[in-house]
Amino acid sequence: MSEKKSFFNFTFFITCIVCILPVVFGFFLWDKLPEHIPQQYGFNDEPTWTLAKPWGFILCPLILLILNIIINVIAYKNPEQNKKVFATMIWVIPVLSLIINSFMILKPAGLNLTPTQFLLPVISVMFIIIGNYLPKTQANSVVGIRAPWINSNPDVWQKANRLGGILFVTGGLISLITSFTPVGKYVFASVILCICVILFVYSIVLARKKENK
Template sequence: MSKNAVTEDRLDPRPGLIATAAALLLTGGISLWGWQNLPDDVRVPMHWGASGEVDRFGGKTESLITLPLIMLGLGLFLAIVPRLTPRRQNTAASKYVYLAAWIGVLVLLTVIHAVTIINAAGGDLPMVRIIMALLGVLFLALGNYMPKTRSNWIAGVRTPWTLDSDLAWRRANRLGGILFAVLGLVLLLTAFIVPVPALAAIALAGTAISAIVPVVYSWWVWRSDPSR
């Protein structure tokens, strides 16, 4: 087997690892700035409810290290997982949706960390609205790449039926991609307009529909696929 064939059989984690390193450097710099500028007794918002109101606060150290540690663990986990699953060649062929999710989540966490520290230092940025807008971008990216995936165990609409039928995989991921793209567009258009409780309801309902409908549809397609 040639060197190129071996490479194509595995998802290359280097773009995700580079993005992880960049995110850690950026959040580390933000944390260093926060350590120097936030008072020791500061109470930092750590979680927001559906109404957009803060429902949990954390201390200075917790707020400065939690998200960077999560990003470090996420990067290591996502780098290892493709090596532990079957259908590696299909996983490599589906790299764009995997990397879009990986990098998109890193961007989301980095912005959340930055806004959290800025607000703790006296800023007044609309955290929930910013998160919803970023989720909109992430859903649009995932929606674009999902129809281009091939049957694998870690990226796309993965059900017993899509893993057993290429036809079910293609159609379910095409539908899932459309639903995710529509949800992403709606979130982008409404993130800074509608009331936060309504925005949260849109995000929750849209995510549920985008997750459940393709699963049911994959079963329906699988039933009619003679090659399953």
Template sequence: MNKRIIPLIMIIFSISLWLIFYRQLPEQVPMQWGADGSVNWTASKFVALLVNNGMYILLYLLLMFSPKIDPKKNNYKQFSRSYEIMVYAILGLFLIINVVVLFKSLGYPLEINFFIPFLIGLLLMIFGNYMQTIKPNWFIGIRTPWTLDNETVWRKTHRLGGKIFIILGLILMITPFLSDQYVLPVTLISVIVGSLIPTIYSFYLYRKLK
């Protein structure tokens, strides 16, 4: 099966759902929610349809065509299966978010502040599982000046980064079950620490090897 068929089916499914339920949508559709689940921003249903599905299409194009213009594009052949799974995971996440936003707007009792952290956590765990298979490139992975300059640093950093992504994913998946006052601090601290450790580690490895 052509690897573009599944993403295109996802996009068509999302657009079709919005068109099917378009008349039933309220004039103002929620577009952004706070950590407590309250609505921060609304837009007309026509704008919501265009923005949600337009961003979905742009994301698909970015994921499909960025590897073709990457200076290290030949490396993608070495992790093509992993990249394909990551693309499906990202597009699947946005499809579910699109569906949740649509049905939330229709009045269904869906908890946005439960679904989003859980889904992002699941995505990070999938990424973490395949992280160490990624070869040096300019588009996906832990791209620091030191990983991009040295393949050994890239490989070891992504081995550690994969474990960190899985741990970070697990933390995000449990945040919906925490008290509201702890959700934001736990999320921010986890994301900051999870980002800093691979960066510092790549610098340490690079200096050590040099």
């Protein structure tokens, strides 16, 4: 019998370090940052709420660090899950933390890009990557298209996540192509809404059919 892989492995430590790298950038750019750092931008690319530094560049990376640890724990406790799926999903949070939180620091420090111009292409690419792996997931507590009526039936789970993969890839491509246009943010919002509605209706109908049988 092979020895069980340790939880505190190289990947775990590297992903944790990547999650909190933006904090280092924040201290490095301390003198260029305003006293209050935007934490969220509205549809008009204007800040909707802020936090005083240094909490303005510490809080979000810290939250994503905790989420990264939780996902690593789940991957460790589910060795039967597709290893390639979790190997990819484990890096989603650290990469998003590095890119998005770095932007949240660089923008108030003087970066001449709007949130829409920067974030839409990044999120669109993440949609495409996640969509490629959704059909390969098995039922679990974090990764995949999840709901009580989906989790309770393996066949519903498989079909819902297969459709979810198609929708995520298609929606990601559409959003990526239009992200550099004036209507990019409206297209992205429409894509999110369509994906949610289609998956909700499809999974509910599918689950009820299974119950009736």
